[in-house]
Amino acid sequence: MASATFLSTLSLANKNYLLLTPTHAYAKGYTNNFRVSNLPSIVVRKEGSVRSQGFVAMQEKGGSTLSDDSRRKTPHVLTVAGSDSGAGAGIQADLKACAARRVYCSTVITALTAQNTVGVQGVSNVPEDFVAQQLKSVLSDMQVDVVKTGMLPSVGIVKTLCKTLREFPVHALVVDPVMVSTSGDVLAGPSILSTFLEELLPMADIITPNLKEASALLNGMQLETVDDMRSAARLLHNMGPKNVLVKGGDLPDSSDAVDILYNGHNFYELRSPRIRTRNSHGTGCSLASSIAAEVAKGYPMLSAVKVAKRFVETALDYSKEIDIGNGPQGPFDHLLRLKSHSQASHRQQPFDPSDLFLYAVTDSRMNKRWGRSIIDAVKAAIDGGATIIQLGEKDAETKDFMESAKACLRICHLHGVPLLINDRVDVAIACDADGVHVGQSDMPARVARTLLGPEKIIGVSCKTPEQAEQAWVDGADYIGCGGVYPTNTKENNITVGLNGLKTVCMASKLPVVAIGGIGVSNARAVMEICASNLKGVAVVSALFDRECVQTETRKLHEVLLGSNIGST
Numbered sequence: 001m002a003s004a005t006f007l008s009t010l011s012l013a014n015k016n017y018l019l020l021t022p023t024h025a026y027a028k029g030y031t032n033n034f035r036v037s038n039l040p041s042i043v044v045r046k047e048g049s050v051r052s053q054g055f056v057a058m059q060e061k062g063g064s065t066l067s068d069d070s071r072r073k074t075p076h077v078l079t080v081a082g083s084d085s086g087a088g089a090g091i092q093a094d095l096k097a098c099a100a101r102r103v104y105c106s107t108v109i110t111a112l113t114a115q116n117t118v119g120v121q122g123v124s125n126v127p128e129d130f131v132a133q134q135l136k137s138v139l140s141d142m143q144v145d146v147v148k149t150g151m152l153p154s155v156g157i158v159k160t161l162c163k164t165l166r167e168f169p170v171h172a173l174v175v176d177p178v179m180v181s182t183s184g185d186v187l188a189g190p191s192i193l194s195t196f197l198e199e200l201l202p203m204a205d206i207i208t209p210n211l212k213e214a215s216a217l218l219n220g221m222q223l224e225t226v227d228d229m230r231s232a233a234r235l236l237h238n239m240g241p242k243n244v245l246v247k248g249g250d251l252p253d254s255s256d257a258v259d260i261l262y263n264g265h266n267f268y269e270l271r272s273p274r275i276r277t278r279n280s281h282g283t284g285c286s287l288a289s290s291i292a293a294e295v296a297k298g299y300p301m302l303s304a305v306k307v308a309k310r311f312v313e314t315a316l317d318y319s320k321e322i323d324i325g326n327g328p329q330g331p332f333d334h335l336l337r338l339k340s341h342s343q344a345s346h347r348q349q350p351f352d353p354s355d356l357f358l359y360a361v362t363d364s365r366m367n368k369r370w371g372r373s374i375i376d377a378v379k380a381a382i383d384g385g386a387t388i389i390q391l392g393e394k395d396a397e398t399k400d401f402m403e404s405a406k407a408c409l410r411i412c413h414l415h416g417v418p419l420l421i422n423d424r425v426d427v428a429i430a431c432d433a434d435g436v437h438v439g440q441s442d443m444p445a446r447v448a449r450t451l452l453g454p455e456k457i458i459g460v461s462c463k464t465p466e467q468a469e470q471a472w473v474d475g476a477d478y479i480g481c482g483g484v485y486p487t488n489t490k491e492n493n494i495t496v497g498l499n500g501l502k503t504v505c506m507a508s509k510l511p512v513v514a515i516g517g518i519g520v521s522n523a524r525a526v527m528e529i530c531a532s533n534l535k536g537v538a539v540v541s542a543l544f545d546r547e548c549v550q551t552e553t554r555k556l557h558e559v560l561l562g563s564n565i566g567s568t
């Protein structure tokens, strides 16, 4: 949109950097050829004054950059669109799509709509000068990479936008020429058409009309086939945008969802299976925001469109059973999270440290040796009084492990017993287990927490006060401390003994479960160290390397009940 103005050059570590303002740095073309680093602390003299903020250093790709990855600029999309009270389309869809695509999204609201799954009941435009004020607030300060537009309900608002964009150029402009909602309600009348055509379209890097919008922009041209879509894309491209994506979500009699992308040289026919769903309100907004998000990350347009289309398709497929509203078109779930909560038979309870009381850890080799399935082992442990289960199926094939984990989860939840997975965070996520237990050489607890979210249970094996402190800092819920006694389960495992256990308990801010060589004969001795945060014992062989798991569990349960564990 504007050519870059180099303010100065800088040499550091024998590399030359060009210094320019962020707006200029992101002006078209430059980010393709250069790697960009934010250098907020660099001081540049310009026209006698000292400027110390907001400069961007660029270095040719291939060379090393000044800053590491953690200092790369956060990709940022600004959406200029209308609010949908039903939150399926408009600003709300844009925010969710960008969040799902992991890009920051700011919002300039052009209109408020009273809208639900039935249709649009009311529209109130935001005054033009207040749209201008919002645009300036964001664009003057927040280093926007890509502007994406949706509902632009008046000529004045379109003109204001174009004027502000000339003042604050951004890397790319994605225009979704929203005119009529799928419910048939007018969101931007025909009066805006000429301003769209004359001012906005020529500034756009891509426009994304659906069939009705493409037809409206082309004077009512009939669009009924993929060939018609190609012709429309070519004609629209003549109006100035760099790329045109004609969306075929509403193409009659098509078993596929076909979109046509044209960049002035090549046509790309993008096809995906048509998802049979009522929940497709907001697909257009979400597609355009996702394209903007990918472009903001630095991807070329063709990849951005492909990824965005795949994202919409995945979200539609995932959201088929969502049941919100009584109208013909429902919203979908961008973050792919609603189903597991609304359809889960079991609602996760907050972690209760007293669940660590009798902690049964299964072992695939022992189960094999005794000829029992993992499911039978878990059932027997629960019947004997186990209060939490960890599946430690180290040698299992992933597919088998997942199947058994799901079956065990059903049994555990029937009895209100949490089920944790040893080490395999992927399996825990895939079968929606209650949490994971990780060792010092497994995935760090902090990473597991990021992947699992705030409500899942995370336990960490610790031998020292330092490890216990780290587990706390990393967001774990409990620690497992041991081996207290020598054990056959783990080779070359250093034992900490009762003294080591006590030291770790004293230091730990988290509840502790003791592990390693514990059974009916020595459980009492463990409990008698009398640390208030020692909540129970974790047991492998003493339960599972025995003929009758239920009997052994019951015996241990009695010993534990007779002790004062966790009662202080």
Ligand SMILES: Nc1ncnc2c1ncn2[C@@H]1O[C@H](COP(=O)(O)OP(=O)(O)O)[C@@H](O)[C@H]1O
Residues within 6 Å of the ligand: 182, 209, 210, 211, 247, 248, 249, 250, 257, 258, 259, 272, 273, 274, 275, 276, 277, 280, 282, 283, 284, 285, 287, 309, 312, 313, 316
């Ligand atoms: N049922 C569906 N299954 C898969 N993809 C779809 C479906 N409906 C729409 N899409 C895709 O969603 C995007 C938005 O298309 P469309 O619904 O035509 O736009 P709009 O929401 O603006 O009317 C396009 O990529 C389209 O191919």
Ligand SMILES: Cc1ncc(COP(=O)(O)O)c(N)n1
Residues within 6 Å of the ligand: 081, 082, 083, 084, 089, 090, 091, 113, 115, 150, 151, 178, 180, 181, 182, 183, 187, 280, 281, 282, 283, 284, 285
């Ligand atoms: C505020 C607002 N913006 C855009 C749309 C278009 O969305 P769709 O075409 O999916 O109905 C909408 N319904 N409401």
Ligand SMILES: [Mg+2]
Residues within 6 Å of the ligand: 182, 249, 280, 281, 282, 283, 284
């Ligand atoms: Mg639609």
